[in-house]
Amino acid sequence: MQTLNTPLKRTTVAVWLFTQLLATGSAHADERESLEQLRATTTNLIELLVQEGVLSKQKADTLLQKAAADAKASQEAHQASQQAGLSDDVKNEVNKAMDEKTVRVQYIPQHVKQAMREEIEHNVMEKLNYKAGERLGVPEWIDRISFHGDIRLRGQADRFADENEDFVELNDDLTRSMNLNNSSEERRRARVRARLAADVHINDWLSGGLQFVTGLLNTPVTPNQTEGMSQGKYQFALDRAFLQAKPAEWATVTGGRFANPFMYTDMLWDPDLAFDGVTATFTPKINDRLTSFTTVGAFPLEEVESSSLNKAKDKWLYSVQTGLKWTAPNKSSVKMALAYHDFKNVEGQLNTVGLNDFDGTAPAWRQRGNNTFDINTNNSGTPGQGTIIGLASKFELINFMAQVDLMNFDPVHVTFTGDYVKNIGFNQNEVLQRTGNLYKKENEGYNFRVDVGNSSFLGPYVQNVNAHEWQVSLGYKYLEADAVMDGFTDSNFRLGGTDAKGWYVYSNYAIDKNAWISGRYMSADTISGKPFSVDVLLIDLNARF
Structure with missing residues (x-):
């Protein structure tokens, strides 16, 4: 031949x-x-x-x-x-x-x-x-890069209760400074979110990714850009940049700036929050029905250049989460996880008289709800020395989460999710010695949610959707003042932060392939602080490509 x-x-x-x-x-x-x-x-x-x-x-x-x-x-x-x-x-x-x-x-x-x-x-x-x-x-290298992204058009309405305290009074209360610009006038906004990402395949064991996103540069929790011709161009910034190694089928190591690596709900973490640092995930399979997963990570929150005049230290988050997932013959599943999150050096420290040596202990970003104090109290009578808000408590979180996903009505999923968190870092006597204030112990939170619909909408990130797929959700959230750090929790429920309780309803419907409309209604009230209740309505048109 x-x-x-x-x-x-x-x-x-x-x-x-x-x-x-x-x-x-x-x-x-x-x-x-x-x-x-x-x-x-x-x-x-x-x-x-x-x-x-x-x-x-x-x-x-x-x-x-x-x-x-x-x-x-x-x-x-x-x-x-x-x-x-x-x-x-x-x-x-x-x-x-x-x-x-x-x-x-x-x-x-x-x-x-x-x-x-x-x-x-x-x-x-x-x-x-x-x-x-x-x-x-x-x-030739273009074959190793794939691009994807999405655009979301949003209409948002914020309605405030008549009983709300004036925002000036809420901000001036230094024991729980609310960081507000409005607490009474209804607000309506047209908003947009755009994301463009590239996934990079480098070789058989190493990959990476980049993502650009809209939004303000000084907030880590929301990529929404409020529309308005007078404000000029939208900001478009780098929000993901990471490398991911897979040394084994059951092990993954990621470094850089990447998506949340944990099993979580928005009670702890806003869905748009990116994590900086390094994390490793291990998913060994125990048998055909049972799989374990463990994630460990070290994440820098804020780098501080310490010196003889600046005694603040770098802020870090160290985390570990471990759990099990059991899958039934009909693909129903039960998933449970236990996590420990230790925030280092995030609590405020009083400045020394005549110095600003602990200014760096104030958080670079916060929303509202945590107990606070003025770390510059010792210098309050000195000209040119203003108020500097610091967090009263340490944050050392224990989080338990469970999820049951029933496939008895396949392709419709019925999913129950429960979430509980306790800040074991809160110590009333320690807070009193550090701040001079006696704060009530409010360090727990829980969240319960039921989802019914197609699996495309399950989880924090929507996958590829097909026409006429749908989902509805109903949940209740209760989050005390110092249960979690208010800067990283959901930015929509009571307009972000802690010391909040209330119901929420979500819905999604795909009008065509990778195009869907969604609605969210959240009604939240204050748990223990001065009155500040907000109803938030979000109507979205989403397109994924």
Whole structure:
């Protein structure tokens, strides 16, 4: 058998062979299997040529139709000559013509056919990629990058209760400074969120990613940009930049700035919050039904340049979460996780008289709800020394979370999620010694939620959705003042922060593939602080690409 020297020749021969096979009117019985396998192989190659742009779809269809028509005509002519009782001379001429159309293929062992198929496909792909690069003028590495993103248009309405305290009074209470600009006037906004991300495949064990997003540069929890022509251009900033290594099938190590690596709800973490640092996740499989997962991580919150005049220290978060997932034969599942989150150096420290040596202990970002105090109290009578708000409590969180996902009504999921958190870092006597204030112990929170609908909308990130998929959710949240750090929890419930309780209802409906509308209504009240109740309505149009 003569060797094919180039991928292009192999492609040409494969296409030619396929057309001849379709046109063949007869073949020996022991050749039928080889002919059918070669027919399938060359059909796949023609489809591949169309996908890569080497052969147009129209030309490919014409080629296949002509080959099929020739085969049918040859068969009909052969049958007609036999049924019409033609003379031997005429039959001989017909058979001679049929023999010219017939291809005889010798028997080829199965392992040889498989090797030929793999070699042909490999060489054709190499040639097609090379040609694509020449034709499009793009480098080879472009094949290792995939882009995706989404756009969300939002209408938001914030309605405040008549009983709310004036926002000036809420801000001036230094034991729980609320960080507000409004507490009484209804506010309506048109908002937009846009995200553009690139996933990078570097090699078999290393990958990475980048993501740009809209939003204000001084907040880590929301990418929403309020619309308004007078404000000029939207800000578009880098929100993800990470490398991810997979040393084993059950182990992943990620470093840089990346999405939340934990199992969580928005009671602890806002869904848009990015994590900086390094994390490792281990997911060993115990058996066919039971899988374990453990995530550990170290995350810098704020770098402080300490000195003899600046005694504040770097703020860090150290976390570990471990859990189990059990899956039933019908794909229903139960998932439980226990987490420990230790925030280092986030509590405020009083400045020394005449110095600003602990200014850096004030948080760079906060929302509202945590107990606070003025860390500059010792210098309050000094000209030019203003109020500096610090957090009263340490934060050392124990979080337990459980989720039951029922698939009895597949493809509709019925999911129950429960979440409990306790800040064991709160110590009333320690807070009193550090701040001079006696704060009530309010360090617990819980959240319960029921979701009914398609799995595309489960979790904090919406996956690919199909037309008419849907989901509805109902939940209740209770989050005391120092249960979690108010700067990182959900930014929508009571407009962000802690010391909040109330109900919420969510809904999603896909109007087409990767396009859906969603609505959220959250009604939240104050637990123990001065009155500040807010109802928030969000109506979104989402598009994913």
